[in-house]
Amino acid sequence: MLKIANFRDLDKAYAEFKPRMALRTEADHKSFAKRELLICGGTGCQSSNSLILLEVLKKEIKAAGLEDQVTAHITGCFGFCEKGPIVKVFPDDVFYVEVGVDDAAEIVESHLKNNTIITRLLYKDPAQGNKPIASHHEMDFYKKQMRVALCNCGLINPEEIEEYIAAGGYQALALCLEKKKPQDVVQEMKISGLRGRGGGGFPTGIKWEVAAAQPGPVKYMVCNADEGDPGAFMDRSILEGDPHSIIEGMAIAAYAIGSDRGFVYIRAEYPLAIQRLQRAVDQSREAGLLGKNIFGSGFSFDLELKYGAGAFVCGEETALLRSIEGGRGEPTSKPPFPAQSGLWGKPTIINNVETLANVPQILRRGGAWFASFGSEKSKGTKVFALAGKINNVGLVEVPMGISLKDIIYEIGGGIKNGKKFKAVQTGGPSGGCIPAAELDINIDYDNLIAAGSMMGSGGMIVMDEDNCMVDIAKFYLDFTMEESCGKCTPCRIGNKRIHEILTNITEGRGSLEDLEKLKNLAEVIKDTALCGLGQTAPNPVLSTMKHFWDEYVAHVVDKRCPARVCTHLLDYFITDSCVGCGLCKRGCPVSCITGNKKEVHVIDNALCIKCGSCISKCPTKSIVRQ
Amino acid sequence: MAEDNCQCGESGFKKLAEYIRQFPDKKTALIKVLYEAQHIFGFLSKDVMLFVADKLDVPAAKISGVVSFYSYFTTTPKGRTQIKCCMGTACFVRGAEKIISRFEEKLNIKRGETGADLEYSLDSLRCVGACGLAPVVLVNDQVFGKLEAADVDTILANNQG
Numbered sequence: 013m014l015k016i017a018n019f020r021d022l023d024k025a026y027a028e029f030k031p032r033m034a035l036r037t038e039a040d041h042k043s044f045a046k047r048e049l050l051i052c053g054g055t056g057c058q059s060s061n062s063l064i065l066l067e068v069l070k071k072e073i074k075a076a077g078l079e080d081q082v083t084a085h086i087t088g089c090f091g092f093c094e095k096g097p098i099v100k101v102f103p104d105d106v107f108y109v110e111v112g113v114d115d116a117a118e119i120v121e122s123h124l125k126n127n128t129i130i131t132r133l134l135y136k137d138p139a140q141g142n143k144p145i146a147s148h149h150e151m152d153f154y155k156k157q158m159r160v161a162l163c164n165c166g167l168i169n170p171e172e173i174e175e176y177i178a179a180g181g182y183q184a185l186a187l188c189l190e191k192k193k194p195q196d197v198v199q200e201m202k203i204s205g206l207r208g209r210g211g212g213g214f215p216t217g218i219k220w221e222v223a224a225a226q227p228g229p230v231k232y233m234v235c236n237a238d239e240g241d242p243g244a245f246m247d248r249s250i251l252e253g254d255p256h257s258i259i260e261g262m263a264i265a266a267y268a269i270g271s272d273r274g275f276v277y278i279r280a281e282y283p284l285a286i287q288r289l290q291r292a293v294d295q296s297r298e299a300g301l302l303g304k305n306i307f308g309s310g311f312s313f314d315l316e317l318k319y320g321a322g323a324f325v326c327g328e329e330t331a332l333l334r335s336i337e338g339g340r341g342e343p344t345s346k347p348p349f350p351a352q353s354g355l356w357g358k359p360t361i362i363n364n365v366e367t368l369a370n371v372p373q374i375l376r377r378g379g380a381w382f383a384s385f386g387s388e389k390s391k392g393t394k395v396f397a398l399a400g401k402i403n404n405v406g407l408v409e410v411p412m413g414i415s416l417k418d419i420i421y422e423i424g425g426g427i428k429n430g431k432k433f434k435a436v437q438t439g440g441p442s443g444g445c446i447p448a449a450e451l452d453i454n455i456d457y458d459n460l461i462a463a464g465s466m467m468g469s470g471g472m473i474v475m476d477e478d479n480c481m482v483d484i485a486k487f488y489l490d491f492t493m494e495e496s497c498g499k500c501t502p503c504r505i506g507n508k509r510i511h512e513i514l515t516n517i518t519e520g521r522g523s524l525e526d527l528e529k530l531k532n533l534a535e536v537i538k539d540t541a542l543c544g545l546g547q548t549a550p551n552p553v554l555s556t557m558k559h560f561w562d563e564y565v566a567h568v569v570d571k572r573c574p575a576r577v578c579t580h581l582l583d584y585f586i587t588d589s590c591v592g593c594g595l596c597k598r599g600c601p602v603s604c605i606t607g608n609k610k611e612v613h614v615i616d617n618a619l620c621i622k623c624g625s626c627i628s629k630c631p632t633k634s635i636v637r638q
Numbered sequence: 639m640a641e642d643n644c645q646c647g648e649s650g651f652k653k654l655a656e657y658i659r660q661f662p663d664k665k666t667a668l669i670k671v672l673y674e675a676q677h678i679f680g681f682l683s684k685d686v687m688l689f690v691a692d693k694l695d696v697p698a699a700k701i702s703g704v705v706s707f708y709s710y711f712t713t714t715p716k717g718r719t720q721i722k723c724c725m726g727t728a729c730f731v732r733g734a735e736k737i738i739s740r741f742e743e744k745l746n747i748k749r750g751e752t753g754a755d756l757e758y759s760l761d762s763l764r765c766v767g768a769c770g771l772a773p774v775v776l777v778n779d780q781v782f783g784k785l786e787a788a789d790v791d792t793i794l795a796n797n798q799g
Contacts, residue, residue, distance in 0.1 A: 055766070055767060055768050055781070056768045056770045056771055056783075058781075059768060059771065059780075059781030059782075059783060060771075060783070093768075093769070093770025093771070094770050096770065096771075239767065240764070240765075241765070242725075242726030242727040242728070242730075242764060242765035243726055243727035243728045243765060243769055244765075244767075245765070245767035245768070245769055248767040249767075280673060280710050281710075281763070281764065281766055281767075282766075282767065283779075318669070318670070319669055319670055319673055321669055321672075321673065321708035321709070321710035321711060322708050322709035322710035322711075322764065323707060323708050323709065324764070335669065336666070337666060338665055338666045338667065338668040338669060338696075338704075339668075339700070339703075339704060340703055340704055340707040341707065341708075342707075397769060399727070399728035399769035399770070399772065400727070400728055400731045400732065400772075401731060401732070405728075405769060405770040405772070406770055437727065440727070471727070473727045473728055473731060475731055479731055484731075487727070487730055488727075497707070628787065
């Protein structure tokens with residue numbers, strides 16, 4: 013059993029485990045005498061049977077008598093979730109996508125035995141005429157990326173502490189405890205310029221400084237792993253793919269502020285992340301890296317997992333603390349800030365998962381190293397979750413200040429099915445939309461706010477011409493209305509009224525006057541709500557109104573939905589390709605379709621309730637919405 | 639899904655009491671205890687909430703307040719097959735609404751409801767973080783991704799078969 017009682021023990025463990033990484037990190041291993049297969053074991057790939065694939069691969073390797081030369085195990089998310097399950101072959105740097113269980117035998121026979129790469133399983137780049145890309149590092153998706161927070165995802169096995177140590181894990185903590193005073197750690201964080209990755213963008217070093225300056229022996233360190241923004245999944249991937257980095261980051265933060273107890277507030281909806289993190293905590297505790305007198309330095313720290321139970325507002329610091337205390341997660345007004353008075357009234361630091369994943373890297377390589385990337389006021393790299401109507405859905409980590417265009421077209425591979433880009437939504441339910449005209453924007457905290465959106469946790473939902481922006485605004489309000497805790501009136505009642513007005517507009521009952529009302533109400537809620545959730549809830553409405561005013565006008569004046577999404581505003585027609593089979597007529601719940609057998613049928617739009625049942629039944633696709 | 643032998647009450651309560659015993663600081667353990675209780679019984683009945691109140695020495699009103707606050711907790715029984723449709727943004731822009739409507743139509747229940755025969759429940763869910771597979775549906779926690787409305791029929795047919 014691994015025991016690390018002092019700094020020398022860690023050095024010894026590192027020397028012992030480091031060779032594990034040789035095939036994965038050293039360039040001169042090109043003899044292919046030995047190989048390693050890493051299979052993504054994240055939520056996305058697991059649901060496409062990656063674990064069964066791993067078992068079959070192991071069986072095939074054994075059957076082929078290659079056990080001594082080839083090992084196979086899981087790793088964290090590679091980020092290329094669109095094309096999972098993913099199998100990476102080391103040291104070849106070959107990246108197989110959409111690998112099915114049936115492909116296992118061929119991988120063993122062809123690649124491992126005969127050294128022949130299977131072209132069929134390689135990623136084919138549509139931008140290069142579907143040319144198969146053999147090398148992981150030559151894929152456009154990865155070329156512009158720079159991995160700091162995600163550096164171990166897709167490199168190590170997240171279920172074994174030995175792997176994390178082999179990748180240099182816990183050395184930053186050792187360095188802090190052996191050679192740095194708490195104030196030096198805070199200073200290093202200030203130099204790095206790291207800002208909170210959960211959304212607010214508050215400088216992490218300053219937050220730690222405030223908490224460190226508070227008197228008293230009892231302080232708490234909390235990790236916010238209640239990733240609530242729909243469409244953002246970087247925290248889940250880090251927790252699943254590199255859980256020890258969070259533990260190390262928390263221990264460093266605790267040392268800097270003088271805390272000995274921590275909590276990870278994690279979403280109950282992430283069962284795999286909970287399981288991996290709990291396993292990592294147990295391993296660290298057993299090894300002596302959590303608990304009393306870590307490295308024999310006199311510093312003690314231990315942590316406990318607390319489950320979030322499905323309340324978006326608990327991502328707000330004060331609400332999160334109330335939830336950890338075991339109550340309803342209702343926010344309280346600030347000040348006092350948690351760094352002064354948090355959990356049970358004691359000074360408490362709350363850092364997001366991605367923020368903490370950066371901490372060990374910053375302490376190991378220096379604050380100045382981290383500050384050497386990024387833009388002037390937003391340093392380092394940021395993980396974005398690309399989703400929606402984009403070719404390469406997945407997680408990307410890029411230096412701050414990269415242009416939105418680069419992310420969407422170079423890394424993301426452009427819009428799905430060759431459609432036209434309409435907008436990208438950033439910042440989740442608190443953020444806004446950035447239209448095509450502003451694609452050249454350089455992404456950082458301040459530029460996004462200037463564009464009427466925000467960084468949030470880094471979700472980027474791409475929309476194309478088929479998405480209706482009024483409908484999207486309504487979707488977000490539906491979400492915030494549902495998630496409002498009900499404590500303050502502007503949020504509880506105001507957002508419900510906004511949602512009602514939007515529903516009226518999408519159902520054809522809106523007027524120009526409503527648009528005016530909508531705007532005023534949104535401004536009032538922004539100014540008067542108690543917490544971050546309420547204050548930012550109207551943002552999706554304000555930003556879509558600003559950039560897509562014409563679409564709102566089309567809904568209320570012409571009673572028309574330009575993207576043809578709002579079903580109440582569409583008319584249904586049957587085209588001449590109708591063969592007169594009568595399926596639509598029989599399936600229509602209001603009997604508004606007429607026509608004789610083998611003749612083109614007709615829909616009476618005055619009676620039609622726009623349910624769409626005829627469209628799903630028509631075998632010749634002759635029914636259109638306009 | 640709760641195991642059958644836990645539905646009958648007594649052994650479930652015994653199991654829950656044992657779970658509660660491990661917490662030295664009972665008052666802050668409430669959410670974890672409710673989480674486990676729901677795992678054992680499938681839902682949080684009045685009896686279960688009163689039991690937890692007693693064991694943790696917390697007023698029953700507070701427990702009710704906590705249970706009603708968090709969407710994860712349910713006070714009504716769920717169906718044997720629980721269908722949860724992700725309605726996160728990524729799934730939404732890729733047509734999640736069509737998927738959940740199809741389930742409503744086929745199962746003849748609305749979202750948030752459980753059929754009278756306790757066979758199916760249908761719920762919408764906040765983002766499960768599998769946005770690469772959007773739109774996503776969880777059937778008894780098994781993930782199905784990249785769905786189209788027609789896949790709903792296949793999922794239900796396979797589930798019955």
